[in-house]
Amino acid sequence: MSQSVPPPQQPQYGPTGGNPYAQQAPAPAPGTPYPPQPGAFAPPAPPAAPVRNNLVLGLLAALAAAVVVGALYGVIIGATEHEIGWAAVGVGFVVGLVAGKAGGRNPALPVVGAVLALGSVYLGQLVGEAMLIADHFHVGFNEVFFEHLDSVQKIWKEDADPLTFVFFAIAAFAAFSGAKKAAA
Template sequence: MSQSATPPQPQPQPEVQAQPETEAQAQAQPQQPAPPQPQPVDGNPYAQQPGAVPPPPPAPYAPPAPPRNNIALGLVTAVVAALVAAGIYGVVIGTTKHEIGWAAVGVGFVIGLAAGRLGGRNPALPVVSAVLALGAVYLGQLVGEAMIGADELGVNFSKVFFDHFDVVQDAWKADADPITFLFFAIAAFAAFSGAKKAAL
């Protein structure tokens, strides 16, 4: 009679006591990655990182300025400036009863500045500015003569200037001297150079 073999019984394993992890074992274990930081809506990846310097904002787009070369606008502006400057120059002469050199320079410079600033780099504008400066100085001196004559006669300025313009011109010719014509040259030069500089 054969004996039946009993299957081997598993032998109990000795219990392994859990030992505390040493620092070396803890460092050897792979660390879990940090959860991803949420990205901002505006697409700036540096906004959520501490200590990161954000890039400078982009410069706003400005279309390039068109080149200034509007001779008509420059001429109209220069004529208006010449009339206004002539009136002011005439009032200065009529009030002080003297021709003043810096006032003639101012007349020329204002005309040249107006023409060059609004007319641009057209080469005709400095020449036209110089011619207008000559006319403005002459007109201003006539206004000054008329103011002086009206004051001496005790009449209205407009009556002397408009009704007796030939007398005003004769009085200007009698009072003209080399300094008078020097003021013409100074004003023309100031207008020419002012138009050149203002167009740059």
Template sequence: MSQPVPPPGNPFADGAAPQQYPMAPPPAPARNNVALGLVAALVAALVAGGVYGALIGGIEREIGWAAVGVGFLVGLAAGKAGGRNPALPIASAVLSLGAVYLGQLVGIAILGAKELHLSATDLFFNEFGALTEAWNADKDPLTFLFFALAAFAAYSGAKKAAG
């Protein structure tokens, strides 16, 4: 027996419902937003710098891998939020330098507060000049190595995260 040939014209004339297809997924969010990348990098720099400072104050020494982590987090935030814009790796490297410096100042404030029996926040906000003088007196080549490591990690982290 042969198969019946469908009549020409409307295939749904016999009352058959058209086949239903699932809804298409929403489009991926645009990832080339420089402003969002900069804001994300700034927030990450402030948070990572504060955590780095608390770590310095808690263990009473600087750790190079923590500075690398600060830089990488800043770069990761910039790349993930901002996309492939070539300004973001550079901006994240600069922000990571500020984050490491902020962390070192917070660490000095915590250490100074322990010795002077003061609040670290009072020392940080009311005696900021004294903190920068203490940082200046305490800096050594290793301090600048931590800056370089953080900037490199931020630059490469932003490039990889945007990838």
């Protein structure tokens, strides 16, 4: 007994009939990352860092740093009775670093930092000179520095040698380069 068996029916998948793969996107070209949609599985890009460019903030921060490190440099000179080149480099670098960190990429800040570093080293040398004078005459530092600053400057001028001005140049260079590096 033989019965006729009807042919098997193809399952219906969507509008194309029996081909379930007919409506899918074509395979990506060789060498393209899978999946081909941009950013499908890529981590999100970090937000761009804001570019700082604040001349006033950089100037004020550098001025404050110049006064503080200049006074500290003066204390070092007064305590050791010598000008120390590495301390002048530190003065310049700190002033420049603060200017660059606070003010950002303003192109005037390295120059401002260098000028403030010169003033800071000069202030430090005056403070150190006043400390030495006060110690020599057994009087207070405040009296020497604030009441006889003109005499301190005259004595500084007499004591200044070429190495003194090398320290100025080193401090200015350190401030300039420190501000550029800190802003980058």
